[in-house]
Amino acid sequence: MGWQQRISLALAERREKQQFRQRRVSQHDDVRTLCVNDRRYLNFSANDYLGLSRDRNVIAAWQQGAERYGVGAGGSGHVTGYGAPHQAFEQQLADWLGYPRALLFISGFAANQAIIAAMLQKNDRIFADRLAHASLLEAASLSPATLRRFAHNQPEALAKLFSPADGGETLVVTEGVFSMDGDSAPLQELHQLTALHNGWLLVDDAHGIGVTGEQGRGSCWQQNVRPELLIVTFGKAFGLSGAAVLCSEETADYLLQFARHLIYSTAMPPAQAFALQTALRAVQQGDDLRARLQKNIRLFREGAAAGGLAILPSSTAIQPLLVGEEQAALRLAERLRERGCWVTAIRPPTVPPGTARLRITLSAAHQEEDIQRLLEALHDANGQ
Incomplete structure (x- = not known):
């Protein structure tokens, strides 16, 4: 066939299915809005749930860190890239979340x-929620372990997968708050079931950390669960980027030996780790921001219910409007843009076939009039 023909056919298929992805250059002067092609929109697509990407103290901390430590780590953390800001932030994060250790990753x-590449071996098993994030499912499918998926948020479906293992280990994988549906996993039931069968639980809490639980400690804290492996990320409620794995002392030492993404990548810039310390304090002290976000969520859901919109059941900042077909979702997103609201259409393969949707995300930075304008735009756009 040839490389060029293979590429051309794959692109043509994506376009035919209305699944072709495109990037747009956008400018963010604040959290509420963005500008594309010189037009300003209300932004309902970002994951900046607390508005910390524009927090003055966080910005000042990054600037101070850049002046003190430079703008790059200069190498892997195993060589010269691991500095005092990394060590300090890892310790603060571990203490806050109640784990012996935290390890920083670039994303x-x-x-x-x-984690999956380093931990899983032949004869091991991965049981993953069917709607777990693509990064987890891809890693699982590429590992030597056997991957099996269970029905979304159904512990009884997970229970049916357990059987005597052939000498291997079992890792159960889920998200705390699901990125495309906005619902929360039943973590207590999943953890109890996993422990009963001597497995380990991995929870990716990218969309729960900073938003749920006491001081924003996340989904696991909120449900009184401490999984063996907890992943938190800083590109959502923390307003920056990067991630960390929370685990035991020995597991951290194991990952430092065998996690190739950690060993062979340039470390997170020290200025970023320095700024993340300030972001963590803002999250810890952010009860007012979380209360404002919950108010915006209630306001939107009440208005959506009154307008008969097909919003999926979610009490989080992620409020998906189920549309169904890809072309219909794209048309609705375009109508909203015509009315000054930026909402992204999410299509397969990111979500299952027939479940294309608008992924509406809310922030503490949104004002009441922003929510009302979005609801009015949705009402008008749906009426066309």
């Missing part, structure tokens, strides 16, 4: 890939 995707 949540890298953290998930690294």
